[in-house]
């Protein structure tokens with residue numbers, strides 16, 4: 001794996017291999033790079049979880065992290081993303097983690113002699129969020145095949161929904177949506193949308209999405225009624241299956257997508273997702289940096305799912 005731009009960069013085998021490696025990092029496995037690797041995090045959009053977990057992951061792996069803040073860089077003098085990336089390539093940086101408001105920002109960068117890890121491109125894709133979500137679901141159920149996973153909320157503007165839907169369907173999950181009419185994504189079938197009542201009663205994973213206020217052209221009157229119509233209320237949580245879990249990529253609009261009392265309830269995996277993000281990002285960084293080192297990738301897969 002040279003780049004991680006979208007989940008399409010990963011085969012099923014690579015996905016399971018990354019989950020296995022992330023779980024090993026979580027259990028305390030260490031990795032010592034056999035050369036000095038330089039990494040830079042370029043965040044052109046706000047982030048807490050993705051930016052901080054990549055930074056912790058990079059330090060845990062002993063990588064050399066070049067400090068870079070868009071607000072104090074030559075981006076302020078009008079330097080383009082390509083010229084910024086080309087400059088860092090000239091300095092010998094091996095990998096860039098990039099979050100950018102433009103969809104597919106990575107297209108002009110993919111022939112540079114460094115690896116690109118997409119930390120979120122506009123409404124496009126968020127592959128490391130998707131991988132940490134897969135890790136969280138796999139830890140819970142040990143499989144994806146046959147699970148009912150319902151993604152609820154602002155489907156149209158959500159890169160998390162886009163990345164997760166494609167890969168979860170590929171891995172055999174039954175993915176459904178609940179969304180207000182305004183936030184339905186027309187690339188999905190109308191019959192893939194179900195009612196909130198059905199979602200709550202039948203889902204193994206209730207995956208809530210943040211309302212992407214910053215991507216809406218106008219303030220939506222719907223917000224006032226959202227919690228009542230589409231939010232996970234205390235009453236709805238009581239109707240969930242005993243083994244079902246709650247996920248949300250965060251940040252959370254408490255009292256809107258989810259009742260504040262449920263954010264840390266027994267079935268919530270929201271903070272587990274954040275913890276898993278650290279270990280998954282360690283696995284991703286190791287994988288892109290060792291792409292040319294024979295034998296350092298996790299190729300000795302022995303798990304049941306690899307035999308399938």
Ligand code: CP
Pocket residue numbers: 046047048049050051120129249250251
């Ligand atoms: N889930 C997620 O991407 O969070 P941040 O925007 O804080 O990185």
